[in-house]
Amino acid sequence: MTTNRNPKRPSGGKTSGKADKKRGGRKRGRHWFGWFLATGCLAVVCAVVGYLLIVLNGERILAANQKAFEFAETTIIYDKDGREAAALATVENREYVKFGDIPELVYRAFVAVEDRRFYEHEGVDFWAIGRAIVKDIMARSMVEGGSTITQQLAKNMFLSHEKTFFRKASEASIAVALEKNLSKDEILELYLNRIYFGRGAHGILAASKLYFGKDDLNKLEIWEIATLAGIPKAPNVYNPISNHERSQERMAVVLSLMEQQGLITAEQVEEAKKKAAAYEPPEDAYAGAASQKYPAFVDFVATEAERVTGLTEEELRVGGYRIYTTLNVNAQQIVEKAFADPDNFEESADDRIVQGAMVIIDHRTGEIEAMAGGREYQNKGLNRAVQPRQPGSAFKPIAVYGPALESGDWYPWSKLQDEKKCYGDYCPTNPGGKYAGSITMRQALKESRNASTVWLLNEIGVDRGLEFAKRLGIELDADDRNLAIALGGLTRGVTPMEMATAYSVFASGGVSVDPHAIVRIEDRKGKVIYQYKAPEAKRLIKPETAWYMTEMLQAVLEKGGTGTKARINRPVAGKTGTTEHGIPGFKSSANRDVWFVGYTPEWTAAVWMGYDRTDEQHVLKRGSSMAAALFAKVMGEALKDVPASSFTKPEGVKTVVKPPTVGGFSVTWSDADLGVRLSWSRQGEGLLYRVYRKAENEDEFELLTVTESTTALDLAVEPGVTYEYYVTVYDREHALEGDKSTIRGVTVPDSIWPDPELPSDFPDGDFDGNDGGIWPFPGEPDDSGIPGDGEDGGQDDGQDGGSGTIPDGGWNSGGSNGSRNGELPGNSESGNGGAGQPAGPGNGETEEGEAEEPAPVDGAPAP
Structure with missing residues (x-):
């Protein structure tokens, strides 16, 4: 019999195994706990050492840079031939204000939007850094800053703006050192006096004076404070002079943050938004902007450089960079000369001048040749070349005719209905109330007919129009899903740059065009930090669509078209555009915007004219022929040294044979x-x-x-x-x-008329039609050939002011009501002249301000 020598140990293998495992688990637990404790102690030591290094490094940088700042060097702009063309302005507008003179709501607004935990951290907000690291990891790049106000001040004073982990560490070091040496109020004072607000303004006081004309910060209203607080994130984008719309959007974000943090009420937010919408820059707002050559183009280059490099505007100005661009100096000078000539623009009733903008693109390369941001444009002003306006009929090829041709079901000779018709509550009408009944697509576009254009969009569907516009680079607002886009009635509008880009697709045969102004950028040491690489060209529309559209747009410049003023000594295709003033209760035929967008085989250009703010005293009395004429003046001269070419017809295009030439004449x-x-x-x-x-x-x-x-x-x-x-x-x-x-x-023989001295033949003694005088021979109708002067009911040359001179070959040229038994129409600019009795309407002005073709004689139908 076997005796159990260890009574404390239970018999049985299983029980013994469990006990062994339990003892082993306790040993392993003690082992891992030891490692964890050791690792924790090491982490604490490293953190303490790291913190001390950060503090010491920050103190070292502060000590070494108390009076030392990076040397500012002017950045140079070069033209397309590599010649120095302009320089980014380096003059600073800075005025210092003590913290005690800064209202609490002002600095609290900046804290709300830039660093809401400013009063809780000691220079570095680890919560914000953690959030930024997560976003950077998810994006696989440095996209989130996580910087506190103190870090921003450190960066502004001592460091570059390059987003690297090493720079962020140095920034944190300096921020911690600043917090140890300065109070929160002192940090805010330095910050608000150093940050850049755009257009050369450094510091809150300089910005207040520049944008609102106020040298006392206590006089700033809530909307003005919120506007200023929103600018530093992107000074060139969010300042109210350069971009009022984007500035309001950013201001709304700041107001929301201020409300969330209890600084203002919801009612104050709404009131602030209303006031901001009516913003007008101070009269001397442009006086402080440093003048430079080709300012609009240079401003556009600076914006593009910010986008492609990630550098700030301030870094670009003083960084000593060399920016090589696509600038065509000859074309730019021609554009600026034309915009400086008041004869090219309608005269205003007061000091608020008619404004304009122009963009020229070489659609073969995408290079922007020249740009006008407005008349009397100054550095960092409102660049109207990139501001949205309503395009009117210039949008018809983009939203209607282009997508119709692209479908393959419609051609330039396809028949459209041109009749007065309503689509629900939308009832488009033709200018002058004249309708052709049936008209070809080519003729409808040539004469800019509204009714047939809307009819066609309704046939092809609004979705097709929206999709086609998006292909050409214009993404419309969700509220634009309606037939009004056929006539350019858009929620946001489009910019001259967008219109030029869209038409460039037609000009390029249907392939994508990438407009750009920068070729490469070098730093002060000659290192290339950016090199333009053209994206692979994509076919956006069929080559047949581009060709048909070009043919149709060329017809717009033919006799009877709306764009005849745009003709130059080489092939041109283009479209006019006019928008009504849209002022409630104001009865006038005046316009808000006029356009001409067109292209030659080499270049595409967009011209816009109008007032910055439209009201009853500031509307355009002239039509789009004014914009077309400016297009011709600039392009005709600027293209002189550019070899002329022709539009290239693609293979396989369905064509219609041109009518034969008349013989036996x-x-x-x-x-x-x-x-x-x-x-x-x-x-x-x-x-x-x-x-x-x-x-x-x-x-x-x-x-x-x-x-x-x-x-x-x-x-x-x-x-x-x-x-x-x-x-x-x-x-x-x-x-x-x-x-x-x-x-x-x-x-014509010298003597063909009877003797006017024979009173027996002429009741009133002359041929002028006064007092009802008519051709005297018995049995002869009134259309015998003798014009009257139109006074007192003369029957030959029309009532109410017929001129009798017959400059256009019609009998009642200039008469507003006259008729010559229906044989030839009048030539009234008002569009209601010469109502022929059976031949049809007179020669009235169309929507675009160009005369339609006269109605035919002998009762033949109008073309």
């Missing part, structure tokens, strides 16, 4: 008709013929009439004058015009 004087008789051979069925005429004292041929017949009779001639004529064939189905015929001339 003859011009003779007819004694029997007392007029010039023209005749030609018929070229086919369903075609119209356009007859053009030029007198010997006129510079250009003008359209005389449109007819289905192969003959025409010109009765509006003067004795002894030589006239020249030619005829073209017009295909109204496809809105195409053939080449002109041979030019033929004839001289």
Whole structure:
């Protein structure tokens, strides 16, 4: 029998194994606890040593830099040929204010938005740093700063703004040292006097005077305080002069933070927003801005440099960088000369001038050649080239005609309905209330017809228009999902830069264009810190779409189109745009914005004109022809040294044959008709013929009439004058015009009228139509050929002011009501002139300010 020698130990293998494991677990637990304790002690020692090193390092930097600051060196801008063109301004606008003179709400606002735990930390906010580290790890880059106000002051005084872990450590060292040597009030005083507020203003007092004209901070209102507190995050973006809209957005964020921290009430927030919306810069707001060459272009370059390098505006100004750009000095000087000439702009009733902007892009490379930010533009001013405005009809190719062509179901010769029609509560109308019934797409765009444009967008769908605009770089607001976008009625509007970029896609044959102003940037040691690399070109639209659009936009510059003023001595395609004033209760045909956006085979340009603030006293009386004329003046001269080329037609494009050239054309004087008789051979069925005429004292041929017949009779001639004529064939189905015929001339005999001294023949003794005078021969109708002067109801040249001079070949040129038995229309700029009786409407001004083509004679339908 076996005896258990250890009565304390239970018998059985299992029980014994459990006890062994328990003892082993206790040993391992003591082992890990020891390691944990040792590691914790080591971490504490390292933390203490690290903290001491941080403090000592900060104290060392402070001691070594009490009066030493990084030497400021001017940054130079170079043009596209590598020549020095301009310099970023280095003049500082700084005024010091003592902490006791800074209202509590002012410095509390900065604390609320920049460092809400400012009074709780000792220079470094570890909670904020932890949050920043997490965000940096998630983004795999240094995206979150986590800096306190004290750290920002340290960075501003002693360090670069480069985001690296080493720089952040030094920044923390200095911040801790600053907190040990200065009070919180002293730190805030230094901070508020050193931070940069944009446009050369350093410190809160300089910014208050610059943006609000107030040299006493106690007079600042809540919205002004919030605006100032929002600027330092991005001075070039959030200051109210350079970008009022973005400034208001940032101010709203600051107001919200101030409300959350109990500094202001919800009612004060709403009141502040209302006041900010009506902001006007002080009269001398631009006086402090340092002048420089090509300021708008240089400002745009500075903004682009901030974006591509991550440097601040202040670092760029004093960092001694060399920025090589795409600036075309010749084009820039031409643009600035044109914007300095008041003759190119409508005259204002007071000191608030009509403003404008222009952008020129080489769409073959994406290089921005030149830019105008406004008239009398000064450094860091409001760059209107990047400010949104309503585009009017210039948006039609982007939202309607482009997407229709892209669908493959529509072509330039496709027929559209041009009728007055409502779509729910939206009832678009054509200028002058005239409708064609049916019209080709090409003609509708050429004449800028509203009704047919909206009809087409309704056919293709608004979503298709929005998607096409997005492809061209314009992402519209969610509230823009409606038919009003067809006529450029947008929530936010678009900038001249965006419009130029969008049209560049048409010009480039449908591939993407990347507008840029910077080629490369070097630091003061010559090291390249940025090099532009063009993104891979993407096909955004079909080449056929781009070609058809170019053909249609070229027609806009032809006779009868709205953009004839934009013609230069090389191919141009483009579109005008006009927006109504939109002032409630103000009855006027005046405009708010006028545009011309166009391109040659080489360059694309956008021109905008209007007032910065539109009211009843500040509206445009002239139309988009003003913008078109400026486009022609600038582009015609700027392109002189650029080799001319042609728009390239892609393969496989469906085409329509141009109408044939008229043959058998003859011009003779007819004694029997007392007029010039023209005749030609018929070229086919369903075609119209356009007859053009030029007198010997006129510079250009003008359209005389449109007819289905192969003959025409010109009765509006003067004795002894030589006239020249030619005829073209017009295909109204496809809105195409053939080449002109041979030019033929004839001289009218010196004596073709009866003797005006015969009172028995003329009741009032002359031919002027006074007192109802008519052509005297019995049985002759009133259209016998003798014009009256339109006074007192003369029947030949129209009532109410007919001129009798017949400058356009019509009988009632200038008459606002006249008719000549319906044969030829009037030429009233108001659009209600010469109501022909059966021939149709007169030659009224269209929406874009250009005359439509006269109605035809002999009752032929208008093209």
